[in-house]
Amino acid sequence: xxxxxxxxxxxxxxxxxxFDAAERDLWVTSGETRIxxxxxxxxxxxLYNSRNLSAEMEAHEDVQHxxxxxxxxxxxxxxxxxxxxxxxxxxxxxxxxxxQITEGEGIQGDTHYANGxxxxxxxxxxxxxxxxxxxxxxxxxxxxxxxxxxxxxRQNQFTIVGISPTFERxxxxxxxxxxxxxxxxxxxxxxxxxxTFITITIEDGASVNTVQKDLEEAYPEYExxxxxxQLSAVLQEQVLLLAAAGALVLLAIGSGIALTISLxxxxxxxxxxxxxxxxxxxISRSLLVSTVIGQGFIIGLIGGAxxxxxxxxxxxxxxxxxxxxxxxxGLLQTAPWxxxxxLGIAVVVGTxxxxxxxxxxxxxxxxxxxx
Amino acid sequence: MAGAVTSIKDxxxxxxIVTARNVTKIYKRGSEPGLIGRxxxxxxxPTVHAVDSVSLEISSGxxxxxAGSSGSGKSTLLHLLSGLEQPTAGTVSFQGTDLxxxxxxxxxxxxxxxxxIVFQRFHLLDSLSARANVALPLVELGVPKSERRKRATELxxxxxxxxxITHRPGELSGGEQQRVAIARALITDPALxxxxxxxxxxxxxxxRTILEEFKQVAENRTxxxxxxxxxxxxxxxRVIQLRDGAIANRRTxxxxx
Numbered sequence: 311x312x313x314x315x316x317x318x319x320x321x322x323x324x325x326x327x328x329f330d331a332a333e334r335d336l337w338v339t340s341g342e343t344r345i346x347x348x349x350x351x352x353x354x355x356x357l358y359n360s361r362n363l364s365a366e367m368e369a370h371e372d373v374q375h376x377x378x379x380x381x382x383x384x385x386x387x388x389x390x391x392x393x394x395x396x397x398x399x400x401x402x403x404x405x406x407x408x409x410q411i412t413e414g415e416g417i418q419g420d421t422h423y424a425n426g427x428x429x430x431x432x433x434x435x436x437x438x439x440x441x442x443x444x445x446x447x448x449x450x451x452x453x454x455x456x457x458x459x460x461x462x463x464r465q466n467q468f469t470i471v472g473i474s475p476t477f478e479r480x481x482x483x484x485x486x487x488x489x490x491x492x493x494x495x496x497x498x499x500x501x502x503x504x505x506t507f508i509t510i511t512i513e514d515g516a517s518v519n520t521v522q523k524d525l526e527e528a529y530p531e532y533e534x535x536x537x538x539x540q541l542s543a544v545l546q547e548q549v550l551l552l553a554a555a556g557a558l559v560l561l562a563i564g565s566g567i568a569l570t571i572s573l574x575x576x577x578x579x580x581x582x583x584x585x586x587x588x589x590x591x592x593i594s595r596s597l598l599v600s601t602v603i604g605q606g607f608i609i610g611l612i613g614g615a616x617x618x619x620x621x622x623x624x625x626x627x628x629x630x631x632x633x634x635x636x637x638x639x640g641l642l643q644t645a646p647w648x649x650x651x652x653l654g655i656a657v658v659v660g661t662x663x664x665x666x667x668x669x670x671x672x673x674x675x676x677x678x679x680x681x
Numbered sequence: 682m683a684g685a686v687t688s689i690k691d692x693x694x695x696x697x698i699v700t701a702r703n704v705t706k707i708y709k710r711g712s713e714p715g716l717i718g719r720x721x722x723x724x725x726x727p728t729v730h731a732v733d734s735v736s737l738e739i740s741s742g743x744x745x746x747x748a749g750s751s752g753s754g755k756s757t758l759l760h761l762l763s764g765l766e767q768p769t770a771g772t773v774s775f776q777g778t779d780l781x782x783x784x785x786x787x788x789x790x791x792x793x794x795x796x797x798i799v800f801q802r803f804h805l806l807d808s809l810s811a812r813a814n815v816a817l818p819l820v821e822l823g824v825p826k827s828e829r830r831k832r833a834t835e836l837x838x839x840x841x842x843x844x845x846i847t848h849r850p851g852e853l854s855g856g857e858q859q860r861v862a863i864a865r866a867l868i869t870d871p872a873l874x875x876x877x878x879x880x881x882x883x884x885x886x887x888x889r890t891i892l893e894e895f896k897q898v899a900e901n902r903t904x905x906x907x908x909x910x911x912x913x914x915x916x917x918x919r920v921i922q923l924r925d926g927a928i929a930n931r932r933t934x935x936x937x938x
Contacts, residue, residue: 581806581807583802583804584804584805584806586804587798587800587802587804588804588806588817589789590763590765590792590798591792591793591796591797591798591818591865591866592789592790592791592792592793592794592796592818592821593793593817593818593821594789594821597817597820597821601806601817605808608808676765677760677765677766680800
């Protein structure tokens, strides 16, 4: 139960940290922000004409930057293989501090988009994450082919200039980060310029709420949200996912309670003749039930403590697995209150189950059990 | 082991601690027919006379054995003498008090204060130490904790378990567990101790040792002991032979010189 609760908290915290890490104040979307099932994951690009729109928004006096961000599924192959893999490509207008580089360099601008056209020179530079590098056995300086179709991929070669964990952590899947214009080019979407979000950074000292309100009035057809609102919107649209997670937590609690009741009923049942013998000797029902409750309390306490002790290494193991497999670090986060709640439930359920079983046995005439 | 055969009337009845008069206990085999069962002509379930018109007196300080084969009524008679069960007919008196007039709660209190019970199985609580098991009846009597510990420790020392006081039942041998059960039966200083096949779960040698210790630690208390084992019955002052719920020939056998 503590593990499942930790997973739930971890998902929310990781998601919030992902949005916070992007260091943006507002997120502009068009319609629902769906997580796509195509390819390796990411979001659907439902915000069109993103470059013009972001330029208009950037004209607001309190907006420092309005930057479109696109996630699209692309084919990737290495120059020493004809095998293509699908990855999520992240299109960003430029590098900067938003993309954390752990090895090599970041992307040096978005030169392909020049003066409203796609006639500028392509940088043909990409940044990948460590998991992509490991899975394809490539590193900085190697070249890869990338495209929205196999044909496009065969024609477009890019050089890996750096390693970055930023978007792998945000999306939870291996990613290839490249200039936005070049992503639109290789996916054949330069006409519509789709983006998943437009992220807005406001001027220092400006009010996020004021800018949000202004933009909402100016662009009523778009959703404009803060970090927290955007995370909530993404999660709220995953009703099935959340329902499944909630069902798992309820199932864990329910099965935990059922197991505890069964275990204690069994423990008490095995002692039924002893309780009958004690009743025969004149021990009252209340003392017997108290004794049984004491047993249930101790069993619940020991069981809860063992569960908490096992949770600590289990969280560590699961977090390492999650980091290795999907790229999320700290996916399971166990706050002290989760441990406290788990222990509390174990003790309360253990005590109540023991009291119920003890009461039932105390109601049975001793000779029925002693014969 | 041989002794003079006497009539039950020969026993000193000047201070009987337990008296049974024409005690009968009838059990029904199966359930009563319901209304529909009666309409359909279902007959009453057959009955069994577990104890049949037994009269006896047990004097203070006596060790009395109830002998007989399985199903002869030994255990049922023990239950009736201790107030665990109510007779179908007849009366059982303890030091002049008619147990058949007492409520279930009053009989429970009576057993707690006046009677110690030793079972064939030890029936110790696994989660408690030997001392805590022994002291449990004192909790019911409201004895302070320090006094409970003192009395339980002394009793366990007397019965040879001084180095097993804090051990749990799972850490004790069968003989040691039965010693703990005997100590628990004696901790309230009862006037009457009943023992139902107290050595039934033990090997012969251990059983004999336990019985000797039981007799010593019981110190002139009245003991009623049911067993089908002649060796066990050797510690008794007299033995009452039961057959089909009745006293066979209504005679007792003097065993102890």
